[in-house]
Amino acid sequence: MAKFLFYRLLQAxxxxxxxxxxxxxxxxxxxxxxxxxxxxxGSITEADLERIREALGLNQPFLVQYLxxxxxxxxxxxxxxxxxGTQVSELVGRALPATLAxxxxxxxxxxxxxxxxGVKAAVSRGRWPDQVIRIISLIGxxxxxxxxxxxxxxxxxxxxxxxxxxGMEGWQSFIMPAATMGIILTATNVRLVRTTMLETLRxxxxxxxxxxxxxxxxxxxxxxxxxxxxxxxxxFGLQFGGLLGGIVVVERVFNWPGLGTLAFDAVAxxxxxxxxxxxxxxxxxxxxxxxxxxxxxxxxxxxxxxx
Amino acid sequence: MSxxxxxxxxxxxxxxxxxxxxxxTVLVGxxxxxxxxxxxxxxxxxxxxxxxxxxTPPLADGNFLLGTDPLGRDVLARVIIGGEISLxxxxxxxxxxxVLGIVMGLLSGYYGGIVDIIVMRFADVQLALxxxxxxxxxxxxxxxxxxxxIILLIVSQWVQYARLVRGSVLSLKDREFILSAQAIGVxxxxxxFQHLLPNLLGPVIVLMTLNVANNILLxxxxxxxxxxxxxxxxxxxxxxxxxRTYLQTAWWVSVFPxxxxxxxxxxxxxxxxxxRDTLDPTGRTTx
Numbered sequence: 008m009a010k011f012l013f014y015r016l017l018q019a020x021x022x023x024x025x026x027x028x029x030x031x032x033x034x035x036x037x038x039x040x041x042x043x044x045x046x047x048x049g050s051i052t053e054a055d056l057e058r059i060r061e062a063l064g065l066n067q068p069f070l071v072q073y074l075x076x077x078x079x080x081x082x083x084x085x086x087x088x089x090x091x092g093t094q095v096s097e098l099v100g101r102a103l104p105a106t107l108a109x110x111x112x113x114x115x116x117x118x119x120x121x122x123x124x125g126v127k128a129a130v131s132r133g134r135w136p137d138q139v140i141r142i143i144s145l146i147g148x149x150x151x152x153x154x155x156x157x158x159x160x161x162x163x164x165x166x167x168x169x170x171x172x173x174g175m176e177g178w179q180s181f182i183m184p185a186a187t188m189g190i191i192l193t194a195t196n197v198r199l200v201r202t203t204m205l206e207t208l209r210x211x212x213x214x215x216x217x218x219x220x221x222x223x224x225x226x227x228x229x230x231x232x233x234x235x236x237x238x239x240x241x242x243f244g245l246q247f248g249g250l251l252g253g254i255v256v257v258e259r260v261f262n263w264p265g266l267g268t269l270a271f272d273a274v275a276x277x278x279x280x281x282x283x284x285x286x287x288x289x290x291x292x293x294x295x296x297x298x299x300x301x302x303x304x305x306x307x308x309x310x311x312x313x314x
Numbered sequence: 315m316s317x318x319x320x321x322x323x324x325x326x327x328x329x330x331x332x333x334x335x336x337x338x339t340v341l342v343g344x345x346x347x348x349x350x351x352x353x354x355x356x357x358x359x360x361x362x363x364x365x366x367x368x369x370t371p372p373l374a375d376g377n378f379l380l381g382t383d384p385l386g387r388d389v390l391a392r393v394i395i396g397g398e399i400s401l402x403x404x405x406x407x408x409x410x411x412x413v414l415g416i417v418m419g420l421l422s423g424y425y426g427g428i429v430d431i432i433v434m435r436f437a438d439v440q441l442a443l444x445x446x447x448x449x450x451x452x453x454x455x456x457x458x459x460x461x462x463x464i465i466l467l468i469v470s471q472w473v474q475y476a477r478l479v480r481g482s483v484l485s486l487k488d489r490e491f492i493l494s495a496q497a498i499g500v501x502x503x504x505x506x507f508q509h510l511l512p513n514l515l516g517p518v519i520v521l522m523t524l525n526v527a528n529n530i531l532l533x534x535x536x537x538x539x540x541x542x543x544x545x546x547x548x549x550x551x552x553x554x555x556x557x558r559t560y561l562q563t564a565w566w567v568s569v570f571p572x573x574x575x576x577x578x579x580x581x582x583x584x585x586x587x588x589x590r591d592t593l594d595p596t597g598r599t600t601x
Contacts, residue, residue, distance in 0.1 A: 021435065022442045029439075033451045145587065149580035151531050153538050154554060154572035161565055245441070252444025256535050260558075270447075271539065274454040282454065286447050294442045 011305050019298045026290045027080070031073050034279045041065060076283075085284035090276055095284035098269060103288065105175055106265035109184055109254055114243065116189030117196050124193070125200025126227055129208060140197060147194025152253050156187045156260040173262035184261045188253055192246065199242050203235045210234075237307055244300030248293040255289075334588040341581025345574070349397040356391040361548075363387060369564045381566040383556070389566060392548045393574050399537075399549035400578065403460065404530040407467035408522050414468060415475020416518065420506045422476060423483025433476045440473045445532060453541040460543055463536065467529050478521060482514035516593035523589055527582035534575050550575050 041059040045051040060066045064075060079085060085095035128140040163183060164172035171180050207213065208231055216226045255267030262268065266285050273281035348355070364386035372381040372389075380389040422430040449466055456462055486492060487510070495505050536542035537551030545552045550571040557568030 018438060022438045025435070025439045026443050029443075029448075030451055033455050036455045145583050146576075146580060149527070149576050149583050151534055151538075151572060151575050151579075153535055154568075154575065157554065157558060157561065157568055158572065161561055161569075165562055165565075248442065248444045252446040255444075255446055255450075256539065259539060270450060274450060274541070277454075282451065286451055289447060290443055293444070297442060 008305065012302065015298060015301055015305070019294050022294055023291065024077075026294075027077065027287055028073065030283055030286050030290075031076060032069075034283050035069060080287065085287065086280040088281050089278045090281075095280050098281060099266065099284050099288050102264060102266045102269045102285075105263060106251070106254060106258070106267065109181070109188070109258070109263065109265060110247070110250055112181055112185035113188035113192055113250060113254070114247075116185055117192035118243070120189070120193045121196035121200050122232070125197045126204055126232065128197065128201040129204035130227065132205065137201075140201075144194040144197040147190055150191055150194075152187060152191050153256050153260050155190065156183070156257050159183045159187060160260070173260075175264055180261075184254075184257055184263055187257050188250065191253065192250060195246070196243070200235070200239065203238050204231060207231045207235050237304065241300055241304055244296055247296045251289055251293060332588055332591075334584045334591075338581045338584030338588060341577050342585060345397060345578050345581065346401065348394050349401055352391075352395045352398065356388070356395060358391075361387065369560065369567075371564070372566050380570050381564070383553075383567050384560055384564070389570055392553060393550070393570050396548040396550050396553055396571065397574060397578070399460070399543055399547060400530045400533055400551075400575065403463055403467070403533040403543075404526040407464045407471070407529050408525045410464065410468035411471040411525065412475055412518060412522050414472040416479050416511065418472065419476035419479025420483060420510060423480040424487060424502075424506060424510070430480070433473065433480060436473045437477055440470065445470045446535065449532070449536055450539075450541060453536065458536070458542050458544070463533060463542055467532065471525060471529075474521060474525070475518060478517055479514055482517065483510055486510055486513055520586055520590045520593055523582055523586035527579045527586065530575065530579055530582070 041056045041063065045056060045059060057066075064072060067075070076086070083096050085099065087093065088095055088098060124140050124144075128137045131137045160172045160183065163170045170183055171177075174180055212234075213226060213231055216230045221230075254265070255270060257263070258265045258267035259271055266289060270282055270285045273279070273285065364382070366386065367375065367378070367382050368384055368386040370378050370382040370386075372379065374381070378388050378390070380393065383389055383392065418429060418433055422433040445467075448470060449463075452466055453462065492505060492509060495509050500509070533542060534549070534551035534554070537545075537549050538555045539551075540555065542551055543549050545555070553571040554568050557564070557571070560567050
């Protein structure tokens with residue numbers, strides 16, 4: 008187990024270094040941040056630019072700057088925004104809860120929907136409930152998330168005037184963004200639950216449970232589902248990255264004050280430290296969740312540790 | 315001498331009658347043909363500005379079945395012409411990723427070593443970083459446009475194919491037909507491309523079909539966010555971004571491009587599912 012833990016931690020560290028390196032490198036390609044900072048500040052001499060570079064540490068070689076960034080990362084210092092000089096960690100800290108709240112709400116909706124639907128599809132394999140669930144989930148998989156969001160606004164806000172079209176005020180404003188991501192996630196998860204459940208239902212202890220005369224719902228939800236839960240939790244954990252990626256886009260449609268909106272505003276304003284901060288924090292989040300899922304899996308299932 | 319070529323053994327494609335195959339072919343084929351003949355169907359390229367007819371609702375005027383946009387351009391024409399961008403990006407990027415992924419996967423599975431390490435570490439990074447974030451960073455830096463988007467999609471997706479191919483090679487390379495080919499002194503590249511490749515193409519084709527669908531979704535998201543192709547060129551994502559402003563007064567401007575994306579992706583997903591049931595019954599390509 009110690010060896011597995013060590014290897015897995017090393018792997019996570021490697022990914023973190025690779026991701027931050029790629030992002031810092033990409034951002035360095037944009038040109039001179041000093042020139043961008045000086046935009047609109049009237050007449051700027053080369054000496055002024057040199058002073059800005061020195062103040063920002065931009066005259067250092069790339070590797071030194073990158074190591075500075077890594078050091079900052081461990082102390083919670085992500086640099087300062089080009090716009091107004093606010094600490095990036097402060098901006099990210101303000102936006103992160105909104106994104107996480109949306110992520111968990113979507114995950115909750117999708118789990119609440121996909122488990123009963125997936126179990127139903129598996130139990131009635133090949134018959135009409137299975138076919139209907141399968142086709143609906145395939146349609147759900149084909150939805151562009153941002154378009155589904157726009158269609159919800161059209162229906163719920165413009166036509167029926169039931170829900171606020173944008174912003175984060177009160178619980179009503181959660182419904183549409185969370186439902187958008189929840190529905191798309193459900194489409195994937197129903198298929199996962201169905202496949203996992205089909206495999207479990209073939210096993211001998213399910214036959215034993217049925218032979219003992221246990222009721223159908225006890226067999227399904229207590230015996231079978233519990234044994235499905237380990238692979239399912241892994242899948243749900245691995246989805247977190249994709250979920251955050253989708254939320255970034257959907258936030259844009261609903262003007263949700265989360266990391267996605269922060270990132271796009273940063274792109275529009277060419278505010279690269281903020282963009283770098285957002286992407287680093289999101290990747291860190293995804294890497295940690297994947298790591299936790301893997302370690303949990305390793306604890307539960309000894310076969311994983313060996314591979 | 316491919317023992318059990320999955321690609322060319324058409325007897326395996328016996329389930330042509332399945333609903334998935336028929337619906338998928340009708341959707342993808344119909345949209346593909348419409349896009350292919352779009353310049354013949356709409357000679358003005360959907361750019362005929364007609365301010366007198368601006369925001370005409372669907373069916374209100376015989377010339378504009380799906381209505382007109384804020385500049386009086388025909389929505390139907392623009393939806394069909396806009397499909398070209400999505401189909402191009404989806405197909406070319408999947409093709410590029412397949413070629414690169416197959417080569418890297420074959421090398422990494424057959425020889426191991428440094429290529430293997432590169433492929434597996436790339437896979438780790440890919441798993442940890444959602445594509446959309448990578449795309450935002452790079453496009454903010456190098457700019458959008460068709461070519462950049464295709465390159466970005468290839469770079470971020472070849473690893474999936476490489477992993478799939480690598481896995482298949484690992485399971486095939488100790489089989490008798492490979493060992494005997496090695497024994498009679500067949501050159502390595504022939505073993506890789508003539509003996510191994512045909513035997514692992516089935517799952518690769520399944521993955522590619524689903525990948526084209528996924529790439530179309532990614533392309534339209536990026537263009538919708540203003541990070542993709544030039545807004546002047548008609549594209550589904552771009553039309554949706556434009557139409558959003560008029561959501562209150564003219565729903566049709568943002569509904570129909572989305573329907574086009576939905577139907578195309580659905581068609582590809584149906585075909586992918588059907589191909590998987592047919593070519594890859596053991597389910598190596600999952601998602």
